[in-house]
Amino acid sequence: MGAICVDAGTTVIKAVGYDSDGAELAVARRETRVTRPAPGHAEQDMRAVWEAVVSCVREVAPPDGVDFVAITAQGDGAWLGGSDGEPTGPAILWNDGRAASIVEEWAPLAEPAFRISGSSTASGLPNAILAWLARHDPSRLERSAACLTCGGWIFSRMTGVIAADESDASAPFMDLRERHYSPDLLRFFGISGELLPEIRSERVAGLVSSELGLAAGTPVVMAPYDIVSTALGSGAVSAGQACGILGTTISTEIVLDAPELDGEPIGITIAMPEDRYLRAFPTFAGTEVLQWACRLLGLPGPAALTELAATAPPGAGGLAFLPYLSPAGERAPFLDPQARGSLLGMSVEHGREHVARAVLEGLTLTVQDCLAASGRRPHELRVCGGGAASDVWVQLIADVTGLPVIRSADAEVGARGAYLVGLLATGAVPALAPAATRFVR
Structure with missing residues (x-):
């Protein structure tokens, strides 16, 4: 039947429809607004993002359904939801700068934290945002039950499952060698961990939302977040291959077979499918x-x-x-x-x-x-x-x-990467490398 892949970027939400041979059939786009209510702040209306996703998916959905839906989205930030699954306020984004002074306070922690996570801390990461909220808006944390990313938020709306993909969980709390949350990192940053979702190695859950116009139970795949999915969609799936994303962020990335935690503590290291890692340097410039x-x-x-x-x-x-x-x-x-x-x-x-x-x-x-x-x-x-x-x-x-x-010959490279992961997660291909050889242009 084919697939639908959602790429929820910072300013544009897209849904791409593919046929059973991986050919792009249709693309729907909706712009989303970033608000800056105070100097250094960058926020989004979480419900508006979901509504844009619904609109895009319904536009490209074929009448006979799809084999799966795969999701990739902007990373980092804090998308806080309550026990009822509803937002407790606007999403605080990856390029938010309100916690800059907290990041500066954490400077002595930069190197020991990097030796565990392979990532440096910036003001738009969940640790900095949660620390800022604890100081300036503790009631927001009290009302919240989960701190998700954009992709996790969309996955939860589609499936009812509260979870994090390994890529989203990588920075700033993951012990990269073990691929689970590090108690030492939580202690370093003064975070209890109560709001952190389960790191889900099983990428597939069944669709429960009726808003998308798709059959209940359709497999929904949580693909890695956008810079990882874009690397995969460009064909960078094996160690030593490199990708440069020239988008809202300029991200320069190299695929590794193992995490490298002994270098200069800068950039981020992200867990990828098939036990690989992406050494990435996403800038705020783009x-x-x-x-x-x-x-x-x-x-x-x-x-x-x-x-x-x-x-x-x-x-x-x-x-x-x-x-x-x-x-x-x-x-x-x-x-x-x-x-x-x-x-x-x-x-x-x-x-x-x-x-x-x-x-x-x-x-x-x-x-x-x-x-x-x-x-x-x-x-x-x-x-x-x-x-x-x-x-x-x-x-x-x-x-x-x-x-x-x-x-890349593909205009929607992030969606293409999500498509490859969707094929892998649903058992349609045995590995990413042959999938990239067949489907990446």
């Missing part, structure tokens, strides 16, 4: 920086920005850009909640094209810096996300990194 530059320069969109950048010489006439525009600072390839962006070396000889070029080069150097921080030299870099549509940017990444850069 296409949002391009949108900011477009507003600054009066350009209609990123495509116009990259075209303008191509008219300036390499090096942008000595103009340099630091792309740290997030109120949360930066988390990769270094952690600094106070990091802020700047244009350096500007003079009256610089024009709009130099600014555009400097912005693009600044983001590209972030990719190179993250590759360097990984300590690995992949033989190629697979890129995807909205930014990968730009020939100028992709060529610049190839020039700066010195790597062959391969673009």
